[in-house]
Amino acid sequence: xDETFGPSRGRDALRPAPVRLPxxxxxxxxxxxxVFERQDIxxxxxxVQGLLAASGFAGDxxxxxxxxxxxxxxxxxxxxxxxxxxxxxxxGHSIWCTVTDSGPGIPARYLHPPEIPEAFEVGGxxxxxxxxxxxxxxxxxxxxxxxxxxxxxxxxxxAASGLVNGLSTGG
Numbered sequence: 552x553d554e555t556f557g558p559s560r561g562r563d564a565l566r567p568a569p570v571r572l573p574x575x576x577x578x579x580x581x582x583x584x585x586v587f588e589r590q591d592i593x594x595x596x597x598x599v600q601g602l603l604a605a606s607g608f609a610g611d612x613x614x615x616x617x618x619x620x621x622x623x624x625x626x627x628x629x630x631x632x633x634x635x636x637x638x639x640x641x642x643g644h645s646i647w648c649t650v651t652d653s654g655p656g657i658p659a660r661y662l663h664p665p666e667i668p669e670a671f672e673v674g675g676x677x678x679x680x681x682x683x684x685x686x687x688x689x690x691x692x693x694x695x696x697x698x699x700x701x702x703x704x705x706x707x708x709x710a711a712s713g714l715v716n717g718l719s720t721g722g
Contacts, residue, residue: 622677
């Protein structure tokens with residue numbers, strides 16, 4: 552029986568994935584795929600920001616998406632066993648970021664778009680921010696882990712098959 556994933560594997564439930572940066576002509580492939588831990592949060596945030604900027608994001612949309620990704624990867628570290636896996640990929644006219652962990656699942660009160668947290672409430676802002684900043688948020692959660700998907704539409708004129716790092720691919 553394959554026990555790659557599951558509660559018996561603990562911290563080893565997520566297999567390391569190499570960092571994959573886009574190559575010339577690779578307009579539709581995965582931009583980033585890596586396992587992260589606490590010490591990697593800043594590096595992941597900077598990698599996501601650079602890849603999104605290269606995909607045409609700028610200003611508030613860029614900063615908002617980066618903030619949402621940062622909040623979700625931080626939640627994985629703080630609440631779901633200390634590590635996770637982040638995948639950033641283009642899909643049509645959007646960029647998707649999925650964050651997967653092997654934690655105990657998200658409590659029921661956070662499974663729906665949350666209300667604004669109280670001013671002095673500790674925590675509870677990461678998922679709330681993701682819902683406010685992204686075009687779409689998806690969640691799949693259970694006792695062996697969670698995957699959160701964040702989607703942001705690309706800026707006009709930056710379709711997945713047209714440009715890579717600002718250069719035409721001829722498509």
